[in-house]
Amino acid sequence: MTYGAGGWTDERPGHHQAAPQRRKSDVEVWADIRVETVYRMQTVSSNHANVATNDRPGGRRIAPHALALLYAFERLDHFGQLTDTYGVEPATRIFAWSDDDRPDYNVKDAPILLKTMANIARQEHNAGGFEPLTLTDRDTALPPGAAFVGIGLSSLGDPMLEWRALKASAFGLELPARAVVRLTDGSWIEMSHEGRGTWRVDSNVAVGYLSYFDVRTSIPPDWRPRPDSVHAWLDHLVGVCDRAYRELSTSQANPPRQRSRH
Numbered sequence: 001m002t003y004g005a006g007g008w009t010d011e012r013p014g015h016h017q018a019a020p021q022r023r024k025s026d027v028e029v030w031a032d033i034r035v036e037t038v039y040r041m042q043t044v045s046s047n048h049a050n051v052a053t054n055d056r057p058g059g060r061r062i063a064p065h066a067l068a069l070l071y072a073f074e075r076l077d078h079f080g081q082l083t084d085t086y087g088v089e090p091a092t093r094i095f096a097w098s099d100d101d102r103p104d105y106n107v108k109d110a111p112i113l114l115k116t117m118a119n120i121a122r123q124e125h126n127a128g129g130f131e132p133l134t135l136t137d138r139d140t141a142l143p144p145g146a147a148f149v150g151i152g153l154s155s156l157g158d159p160m161l162e163w164r165a166l167k168a169s170a171f172g173l174e175l176p177a178r179a180v181v182r183l184t185d186g187s188w189i190e191m192s193h194e195g196r197g198t199w200r201v202d203s204n205v206a207v208g209y210l211s212y213f214d215v216r217t218s219i220p221p222d223w224r225p226r227p228d229s230v231h232a233w234l235d236h237l238v239g240v241c242d243r244a245y246r247e248l249s250t251s252q253a254n255p256p257r258q259r260s261r262h
Helices: 026-055 110-127 163-169 230-253
Strands: 002-004 007-009 062-076 082-096 147-156 177-183 188-193 199-203 213-216
Touching (some): 026 082, 026 147, 026 177, 026 188, 026 199, 110 147, 177 230
Parallel strands (some): 199 213
Antiparallel strands (some): 147 177, 177 188, 188 199
């Protein structure tokens, strides 16, 4: 037996044994997930903009904010084998516009909207059996093996301008757009662009290589959001959803035993 560039080789005719491939470490997997998260949130933002300015399902006006629960999964090859490469699938909710300023109905102000969603998630979680997907509009199955990894918020328009007037005159992809993402590994990712400009990406950890993005690690590693901010309520919402999925996973792995009738 000898080892070469092609792996272990049995020198007897017709015998060959490939060297086992090394699986990625958790650090490498999370690096893949962060890169995929940026690409997926760019798509979420683009779809959000197009729905807000073009589609308007059922004639509804669309709010400037949309939620995206993010699920990572390992891709399969054409033979159904795991590839050790990872994708991220979003489950989104685009909110309909409302002029109502009451806290439970306000979809204009991102901190209030996220606080409302976090409170709903907490109440459902306390009631038991909470599935965070119910917070979204997704009605199709996630990829096999998909695991919850965080939440992103897509926001359109200039926060200093009136949303109703802005979206009536802007073509979707020309709208200023922002996104903030909290991942369960502790990552913060912020994205922004003005109209058709290059997307800027800021984070508190290295994101990885991204084509056509202005990537910076400008958020301090130990940064903490201020109370009642967008980031604080997003962090709270991610925490509730993460706990819910961990509990669901534990209950499925250890189902309660049936009591004997005797």
